[in-house]
Amino acid sequence: MYGLMGSFKAVEGRRAELVRLLLAEVDALPGCLSYVVAEDPADEVTIWVTEVWTDAAAHKASLQLPAVKAVIARAMPLIAAFGEHRETRPAGGHGLVH
Amino acid sequence: MYGLMGSFKAVEGRRAELVRLLLAEVDALPGCLSYVVAEDPADEVTIWVTEVWTDAAAHKASLQLPAVKAVIARAMPLIAAFGEHRETRPAGGHGLVH
Numbered sequence: 157m158y159g160l161m162g163s164f165k166a167v168e169g170r171r172a173e174l175v176r177l178l179l180a181e182v183d184a185l186p187g188c189l190s191y192v193v194a195e196d197p198a199d200e201v202t203i204w205v206t207e208v209w210t211d212a213a214a215h216k217a218s219l220q221l222p223a224v225k226a227v228i229a230r231a232m233p234l235i236a237a238f239g240e241h242r243e244t245r246p247a248g249g250h251g252l253v254h
Numbered sequence: 255m256y257g258l259m260g261s262f263k264a265v266e267g268r269r270a271e272l273v274r275l276l277l278a279e280v281d282a283l284p285g286c287l288s289y290v291v292a293e294d295p296a297d298e299v300t301i302w303v304t305e306v307w308t309d310a311a312a313h314k315a316s317l318q319l320p321a322v323k324a325v326i327a328r329a330m331p332l333i334a335a336f337g338e339h340r341e342t343r344p345a346g347g348h349g350l351v352h
Contacts, residue, residue, distance in 0.1 A: 159292045161259065161302065175345045182348045190288060190349030192306055194257045194342035204259065204342050206304045208290055208349070244292035244302050247273045250280045251288030251306070251349040 157189065157252075158215055159244035160207040163196070165237045171201055174234040178205065181223045187214025189252040201236065208246045255287065255350075256313055257342035258305040261294070263335045269299055272332040276303065279321045285312025287350040299334065306344045 166174045175193055182191045187210040196202035209215040218224050246252070264272045273291055280289045285308040294300035307313040316322050344350070 157292075159290070159302075161304065179346045185348070188348055190290060190347070192257070192288060192304070192344050192347035192350065194255075194306075194344040197341060197343050204257075204340075206259065206290075208292075242302075243295060245295050246290050246292040248277045249288070249290035250283070250286055251351045252290065253349045253351060 157246040158209045158212040159246040160209075160215065161204070161240065161242045161244060162206075163202055163204050163239035164235050165201045165239060166203060167234050167236045168201060170234045171195065171203060174231060175203060177227060177231050177234070178203070181227050185218050185221070185224070187211070188218065189246075189254065202239065208252055255344040256307045256310040257344040258307075258313065259302070259338065259340045259342060260304075261300055261302050261337035262333050263299045263337060264301060265332050265334045266299060268332045269293065269301060272329060273301060275325060275329050275332070276301070279325050283316050283319070283322070285309070286316065287344075287352065300337065306350055 178193045190208035192206045194204045276291045288306040290304045292302045294302060
């Protein structure tokens with residue numbers, strides 16, 4: 157499995173909108189086992205996204221899906237800055253759903 | 255929802271054992287929506303655990319379950335150091351399973 161943990165900061169006042177946008181297309185992406193969008197309670201702008209994919213290729217392929225590309229295009233103007241970007245190697249757990 | 259993202263370092267040579275231990279009791283914990291254990295590919299000892307719970311109380315209550323307490327007791331000697339500990343406020347996503 158292939159995991160990602162990332163953070164970024166929304167443009168001030170747009171976090172809720174950005175969260176909704178990021179949640180719009182996450183169901184049933186091929187190879188996506190988990191995808192969670194969370195707000196950072198420490199401020200008003202930071203968002204954390206944690207992802208688990210069957211493998212890195214499935215994640216990469218998802219970025220080429222028209223629906224995902226459309227979400228990214230709409231999300232970019234709402235993102236003020238990128239933060240952490242960490243790859244992991246998930247071993248298992250609860251909530252890994254095909 | 256209540257989220258946790260945490261890391262810790264296993265005693266050298268014991269990471270795989272610690273990962274297996276952390277995965278042993280994660281199914282069907284009350285209020286646990288997601289629980290993923292991952293290795294950090296950047297070294298041989300770091301583990302990341304990302305969790306989503308219905309609320310903070312459900313997470314706190316889980317720490318009192320005999321099965322969870324037993325895992326913690328067995329895990330402690332395999333942990334060399336604690337790293338990040340971050341609370342999040344998950345908004346939704348894929349793979350959040352009751």
